[in-house]
Amino acid sequence: MSESPAAPRRVIPPPVITSRGDEAIAHDGVVRDVGVVIVAGGSGSRTGSAELKQFRWVAGKPALLHSVQSFMARPDVAIVVVVLPKAYAADPPPWLFQCDVDRLLVSVGGRERHESVVNGLEDLPEEVVIAVVHDAARPLVTDATIDRVIAEARKGHGAVAALPVVDTLKEVDADGRIVRTVDRTNLWRAQTPQAFPRTMLEQAHIAARRDGVGATDDAGLCERLGLPVVVVRGSERGMKITEDVDFARADALSLLPE
Ligand SMILES: Nc1ccn([C@@H]2O[C@H](COP(=O)(O)OP(=O)(O)OP(=O)(O)O)[C@@H](O)[C@H]2O)c(=O)n1
Ligand SMILES: C[C@](O)(CO)[C@H](O)COP(=O)(O)O
Secondary structure, eight states: OOOOOSSOOOOOOGGGOOOOOSSOOEETTEEOOEEEEEEOOOOOGGGTOSSOTTTSEETTEEHHHHHHHHHHTOTTEEEEEEEEOHHHHSSOOGGGGSSOGGGEEEEEOOSSHHHHHHHHHHTOOTTOOEEEEEETTOTTOOHHHHHHHHHHHTTTSEEEEEEEOOSOEEEEOTTSOEEEEEOOTTOEEEEEEEEEEHHHHHHHHHHHHHHTOOOSSHHHHHHTTTOOEEEEEOOGGGOOOOSTHHHHHHHHHHTSOO
8 A cells, every 4th residue: 555644544453563574474374464454443423322332242252352262273373453443553452362362453534434444444464465354343253264364365366254034025115114125146145254365455445545536345346346256155154243132142142163
């Protein structure tokens, strides 16, 4: 990513600074060339709670820690960049360091999700070939889903964890009157993680910044350039915590087998 803002905006707290070479290191025969950006820079306003949803407890620990530990458990992950709101990036919660701190970096979030992703991407080290973006608000990500998106990205295209739409879909007007029933045959609900060849994702974000456009997910920025992205099967456990009631849902889902 080449266009840097004038003012410094990245804060890397002392405990997480590491030295590493420019080359991927093999661990038990697995090359560490995956970089993960976990976006946790939002305010969680739709929960209606003053506490950040990514810091609230779900299934026994802070929501954000679930996904940090899930990605760190993988031998192919070289680095996990956690993007936090500015005030917390300077002073991250201590529980965040309950992981392999040699593979942890902290970045500062932007105003919009896509800006937070860019800040995280800029911190990926040289050896990263596959970039994965994940919402901290989806704490119950499964290893099988991570496997699927990374395997597709290694083939040279983007991959989005997603689920087919199962309900009948209605398009309505401003008064709530049904205009029509939408054919759901090819409709999927996009989740995260989303994985991409690193250069593809950087290209998509650079073009979006140049054109002054955003998107609700990273795949959307690739799609607008005609870059190939596929869906892979996600999981109900990949649900996003959006409203307060979702905490209870996530707690319940965490008790079910994957
Ligand atoms: N400026 C932003 C906005 C969102 N996110 C992250 O993107 C993910 C998905 O966003 P969403 O669920 O919309 O989170 P919030 O923006 O925090 O929620 P709300 O819209 O209710 O304020 C979350 O993990 C959130 O922390 C981010 O890193 N930076
Ligand atoms: C990226 C995402 O999780 C895909 O579903 C989602 O778009 C982000 O959340 P938002 O509520 O749509 O902003």
